[in-house]
Amino acid sequence: MGLSYPVLQGILKRGYKVPTPIQRKTIPLAMIGKDVVAMARTGSGKTACFLIPLFEKLQARQAKAGARALILSPTRELALQTLKFIKDLGKFTGLKSAVILGGDSMETQFSAIHGNPDIIVATPGRFLHILVEMNMNLNSIEFVIFDEADRLFEMGFGEQINEITNRLPNRKQVLLFSATLPKILVEFAKVGLDNPVLVRLDVESKIPDELKLCFVTCRPEEKLAVMMCLLKQVIKPESQTVIFVATMHHVEYISQILTLAGIANSFLYSNLDATARKINAAKFQQGKVKVLVVTDVAARGIDIPHLDNVINFNFPAKSKLFVHRVGRCARAGRSGTAYNIVSPDEYSHLLDLHLFLGRSFNIVPPTEAKNVPEEAIGKMPQSMIEDEQSNLISWHESNTDVYNMQSVCDNAYQKYIKSRPAASVESIKRVKELDISFAGVLPEFRGLCNDATDLLTKMKGYRPRGTVFEVVAKPSSVDYKVMKEKRAFHKDNIFNHHRKLEERQSWITEVSESQDTSKLPSSSNDEINSAFSEVILPKKRKMDNLYRDEKKKKRKNLKDEEFYIPYTAPDQHTEEGLAVNNFASEAEKAHFDLCADNNESQRLQKQIKKWDRKKKKMITIDNNSRVGKIRTESGVWIPATYKTKRYEQWKDKNKVVAQMEAVEEDEDADNETRRQLERLDTSRMTHWARHNQKLKEKLMVKSELKRPEQILKAREILEKKRARSGRKKAGGRKGGGKGRNRRR
Known part of the structure; x- marks a missing residue:
């Protein structure tokens, strides 16, 4: 596969030696930059399919580039497992990763993102919350992975995924891994992926042989x-x-x-x-x-x-x-x-x-x-x-x-x-x-x-031959006589029913005894190809389409264009689009439900109710209402709870803005010093070379000097330490005095 030494070292350290079939097919496609939709059964090694190409693409740590890879998982357990896998496989690459999960502290997640991780593993709901809260830019993302994509859409993360996708740059590589391929996933692949390749393996054998x-x-x-x-x-x-x-x-x-x-x-x-x-x-x-x-x-x-x-x-x-x-x-x-x-x-x-x-x-x-x-x-x-x-x-x-x-x-x-x-x-x-x-x-x-x-x-x-009325009752009683007459009347039906049951039971026993439980060894593809001159595989889409086209051509056109009168006007769709009061649309609104007997009840019936975990009751949801929603840059309306002021409060509390400005000033000063040092040539032994060497030494000394803000901060820290140590000494003396008084 042409893997680099740090990635290969992590794979061997993990104990992997032979790639699985899905890994052999998917990893080379991902390495050349293709968008891939991969399907395989559970436990076939899909996690390594996207992590190995990811490490190869990112290569090494870039502290100032921002996050370059995004992995979306449906559950927190799967996200934590993926993070552990990243640390194991990418142990020797030096890449930094962070996890963004619902239920964890948002302040900790703000700090993690400010640390500029290379890889972000997240659940869609909390990640979108962080995006909106921080007004985060995703232009540095190069690699996007949807893990268990069918589960992501089943759990109702469709809106969040679409909003996150809209914020991603156009030039990105997308890998989508799923155990099934529902219709909504195919539609998403058409829109969100660029000419994707479908890798579909082990779908027929849904459960492993082991x-x-x-x-x-x-x-x-x-x-x-x-x-x-x-x-x-x-x-x-x-x-x-x-x-x-x-x-x-x-x-x-x-x-x-x-x-x-x-x-x-x-x-x-x-x-x-x-x-x-x-x-x-x-x-x-x-x-x-x-x-x-x-x-x-x-x-x-x-x-x-x-x-x-x-x-x-x-x-x-x-x-x-x-x-x-x-x-x-x-x-x-x-x-x-x-x-x-x-x-x-x-x-x-x-x-x-x-x-x-x-x-x-x-x-x-x-x-x-x-x-x-x-x-x-x-x-x-x-x-x-x-x-x-x-x-x-x-x-x-x-x-x-x-x-x-x-x-x-x-x-x-x-x-x-x-x-x-x-x-x-x-x-x-x-x-x-x-x-x-x-x-x-x-x-x-x-x-x-x-x-x-x-x-x-x-x-x-055990099944008794008689009913309760026959076993318990006396032969001279009315119940016994009635049941006997009833049994005699249905004698033939009872006999036929028991005969069918016996025949069926004997047939099941014969089949179970005749079945051989030993498993025969499966044949390989080479053996099949050598034994048969032609192998017909199911679901040949191209051949089906060709056959369908030929069948359409063979059909006779029975419509006589000269005398045929269509039942709709040629400009029907245009007229419907321009109509103001269309009968069909008005008639749809004017329906009457027998369940409701007044206008208020009819209005309430149209509204959707949903269980609210926090309020512990059913609440009404109006999907068309924009109350309590905000509009994002991509035009999607999302709940306003995604945008609070927690990020601004966190920045004020931790003085992140001042620190970022100081870092930028340090970077500008370092860059200017570096440029000046590059201009000074000291390789030749001339008068100006010796002059430049002296200037270089001055610049090096100047760059090591601290700025006034740094000196003030160091003094404040020193004063706090002295005040803390002074309080401890005073407390010790006070305690000692009390002890002497007690002894006296």
Whole structure:
């Protein structure tokens, strides 16, 4: 790749030897100055793809040039991780970096920017706030990176990103990295990037081969017990595990349960204080605790070294979110396991996931089959679950905090279900036909319990032949006779239903036993090309367009131009544009909603309400209103809260203006002295050369002299030190006198 020695030294120090496929494709393109949109699966080394070209472009530290590179990240954890990566990889380059995050002190961030860092890592919201507050100039930016760009737009940073992009110079190189490619990202790439190159790798294999998936079905009230069984009996105590839950209330609740069970853990969620988030994440990354409970705030971009397991306590509603969650482990060639606890209300989302991944939907048969396929859907032995369930019940009865937290979690989950995206209609229909609830025990759990003691599982599988009316009642009773008549009337339907169930169960058992679970080695591209004379790849855009054009040419034009009368006038669009009172536009305004019965209610219905975290209530938002907004140089209206006077107050407090003027005067004086020294030639041994040598010595002495302001400042500091030391001596004498009085 032609890397310089300091960059290569940092890469080797980090321990990297062979680049990943996305790095091999992206780094050379970025080195020649191309704008790149790179797509690859999670954990494929996308961070190094933009940092290595960045170090090569910037080369060395330039203290007076200003920031030359900007990296935008969606979350503070990802930004801090990128900063750590910059310090590791760029250890020998001498480049200075700064991080701008929401929740941190703005005064500290003002100081960091005044230190002229070469690289700024930031979240979009706080960075735009700093830009507006400081009226900052970004003309020195040469390199812009959007990390996890799809997540940036999903989290609602679109306005901030567009405003930041408008302030950037035209001559810049942009690298955009994403796991998916939504439509809004394509539109942004068209406008914000200059002739970009799309690098799309590893999209077909959404989950790495080293990751093992395990799906455990259970009732909703048994989820916590299943999770405790996994942590205590299945997962090794020394391995690191991340547990993903639905809401922040579940995070606190599960953390309390794990603490009662003696399992050291930490937790993360979005509303947690920034300092606490940093401390809890550091505990887990450094190995002080082995379990981390998080919401989806940590599902994207976070690289946790040597992560072994992921547990999905609440199954994700979106398949892409599942990919990002389980992508935290099995990164960079390491192996890992993702345990998924699935309840009946999540079966349809589980089927959607298998369709998205293109994998077979295998259910473990109730009877012990010989060859159960890998990544099958089954359950855990009931005896294991009951043991943990009894412990949980006793903890809830004895601990008031845990009991109250459980009710809070139940209410939060009901709210979560209302906002959870629904599964596809086809999956909801097909799940009803599948017997997921009657799945057998997974093979990896069979050796953890004794079959003789697993009596509850056998009892659960028992189905009596008669109903309650037939078993309990006497043969002479009316209920018994009515049920017998009803059963005789529907005898054929009952027989056919049981026959279909038996046939289906036998077919599932035969398929599961006949499937070979061994994996065949994959073939290389050279082997495929040598075996086949022609290889047809999917989605050939150019060929599709050519075929479409040929098809259009073959179509016959059935319109007779001589007798054809169009149903619209030729100048229809012009007339609509010039019309003052157009019927269509007036009719759209004159609609009537049955939900509102007066003008005031209709006006309120059109307004949008949004939850305000600070006020803790729903507030009305009028998008068209410009009240409380300011207009930027690019013409965009942003909230006025971005422009306060905190920067001016900070400058006055720290006397930044006087310091900057003094520095500029020193620079001007140094430059003038340097120019005078350059003019004086002392290389030749002549009379004027000796004269110039004397002048040079005078200038050197003059440049070392202090200015009056510097002398005054030094005197003030010296006086303060003397006053401080005098107060200390007086206090010591006073204390000594009191001691003598006491002794007397």
